[in-house]
Amino acid sequence: MSATPLQNDVFLRALLRQPTEYTPIWLMRQAGRYLPEYNATRARAGSFLSLAKNPDYATEVTLQPLERFPLDASILFSDILTVPDAMGLGLDFAAGEGPRFARPIRDEAAVNALAVPDMASLDYVFNAVRQIRGALNGRVPLIGFSGSPWTLACYMVEGAGSSDYRTVKTMLYQRPDLLHRILAINAEAVAQYLNAQIEAGAQAVMLFDSWGGVLADDAFKAFSLAYTQQVVSRLTRERDGRKVPVVVFTKGGGLWLESIADLGCDAVGVDWTVNLGAARKRVGDRVALQGNLDPMALFGGPGNIAREAIKVLDSFGQVGPGAGHVFNLGHGISQFTPPEAVVELVETVHSHSRRWHQ
Numbered sequence: 001m002s003a004t005p006l007q008n009d010v011f012l013r014a015l016l017r018q019p020t021e022y023t024p025i026w027l028m029r030q031a032g033r034y035l036p037e038y039n040a041t042r043a044r045a046g047s048f049l050s051l052a053k054n055p056d057y058a059t060e061v062t063l064q065p066l067e068r069f070p071l072d073a074s075i076l077f078s079d080i081l082t083v084p085d086a087m088g089l090g091l092d093f094a095a096g097e098g099p100r101f102a103r104p105i106r107d108e109a110a111v112n113a114l115a116v117p118d119m120a121s122l123d124y125v126f127n128a129v130r131q132i133r134g135a136l137n138g139r140v141p142l143i144g145f146s147g148s149p150w151t152l153a154c155y156m157v158e159g160a161g162s163s164d165y166r167t168v169k170t171m172l173y174q175r176p177d178l179l180h181r182i183l184a185i186n187a188e189a190v191a192q193y194l195n196a197q198i199e200a201g202a203q204a205v206m207l208f209d210s211w212g213g214v215l216a217d218d219a220f221k222a223f224s225l226a227y228t229q230q231v232v233s234r235l236t237r238e239r240d241g242r243k244v245p246v247v248v249f250t251k252g253g254g255l256w257l258e259s260i261a262d263l264g265c266d267a268v269g270v271d272w273t274v275n276l277g278a279a280r281k282r283v284g285d286r287v288a289l290q291g292n293l294d295p296m297a298l299f300g301g302p303g304n305i306a307r308e309a310i311k312v313l314d315s316f317g318q319v320g321p322g323a324g325h326v327f328n329l330g331h332g333i334s335q336f337t338p339p340e341a342v343v344e345l346v347e348t349v350h351s352h353s354r355r356w357h358q
């Protein structure tokens with residue numbers, strides 16, 4: 001990997017709770033359908049999957065939001081479902097629908113046949129990481145990511161998105177042994193996958209536990225948290241003399257912030273239902289926090305977007321010694337977001353946050 005020094009490491013320092021002059025910002029799903037240039041590249045590629053599997057296209061769309069907005073981090077353009085795809089489940093994105101697996105894991109025979117995939121089958125992801133690092137040339141850090149073992153299991157068992165998670169929860173309550181076997185395989189696969197991204201040049205990594213929040217309290221601990229913990233404990237935490245921060249984002253995880261902060265990660269991502277100031281009191285200075293503007297606040301129109309962003313910054317408050325805040329949305333940006341809304345958001349966060357960093 002090239003040794004180009006980072007020109008902007010505010011994001012990495014905030015995650016590590018080191019002093020910064022302002023609050024860094026990036027947005028979940030910052031490369032995506034709300035950008036006309038993304039839609040143009042996807043049309044050339046033919047489909048989402050051919051875009052994501054081609055490192056040239058993946059590099060192009062990763063950089064698109066950075067050309068428009070002065071964001072403080074970039075995120076690998078890929079998807080969390082690359083791992084189950086590499087396990088042979090047959091991923092497909094039907095037009096206008098969400099993801100779908102041709103061969104979901106529904107019974108004991110399918111669980112018996114499941115294994116950690118050969119990481120060589122995910123080389124297109126690691127090649128994209130290397131190529132993006134080259135194209136970034138030190139502008140901002142690159143975030144690698146994966147789904148959490150539980151969130152991946154949701155898609156693997158359901159075979160698609162779900163409104164009630166009935167299939168995977170049926171397995172959870174009827175045959176917890178099968179679900180535990182899937183989760184153990186996922187934890188090992190995710191750890192290898194993230195370590196290979198770090199090896200290829202990812203400078204921070206994030207685990208998306210997008211469906212942790214649908215679980216009952218005890219089930220969250222046994223089926224989500226325990227396996228995220230296994231992943232975090234297996235990660236490479238330093239590379240080329242720099243720490244590689246780990247962020248864990250659990251959508252709907254507000255009730256379990258203390259437990260998530262105790263995983264050994266550097267930062268906890270929070271959705272918009274959480275009061276950031278209260279969250280900070282609960283986790284103390286054990287971890288940095290990332291979040292948490294309601295993505296729909298970007299539909300508020302001029303002035304109102306700034307007002308809502310300021311509320312988030314003021315809720316976190318003074319970013320003194322040992323504290324860290326990375327501004328983000330509480331979940332992915334909507335495909336209907338007007339790009340001008342992001343201009344106002346980034347400008348507001350960069351300018352208003354300075355008063356909290358003195």
Ligand SMILES: Cc1c2[nH]c(c1CCC(=O)O)Cc1[nH]c(c(CCC(=O)O)c1C)Cc1[nH]c(c(CCC(=O)O)c1C)Cc1[nH]c(c(C)c1CCC(=O)O)C2
Pocket residue numbers: 027028029030031032033042048075076077078079080081097098099145161208210251332
């Ligand atoms: C659950 C999940 C998925 N994928 C992801 C998650 C976790 C985050 C979350 O909770 O939202 C993660 C993801 N997916 C994508 C990224 C790219 C990086 C970024 O810019 O943040 C990331 C980090 C690209 C994508 N992944 C997908 C798109 C849209 C595909 C398109 O271009 O048509 C993008 C830009 C497709 C996808 N991928 C997934 C779904 C449910 C869908 C369909 C829904 C939708 O269309 O928004 C699974």
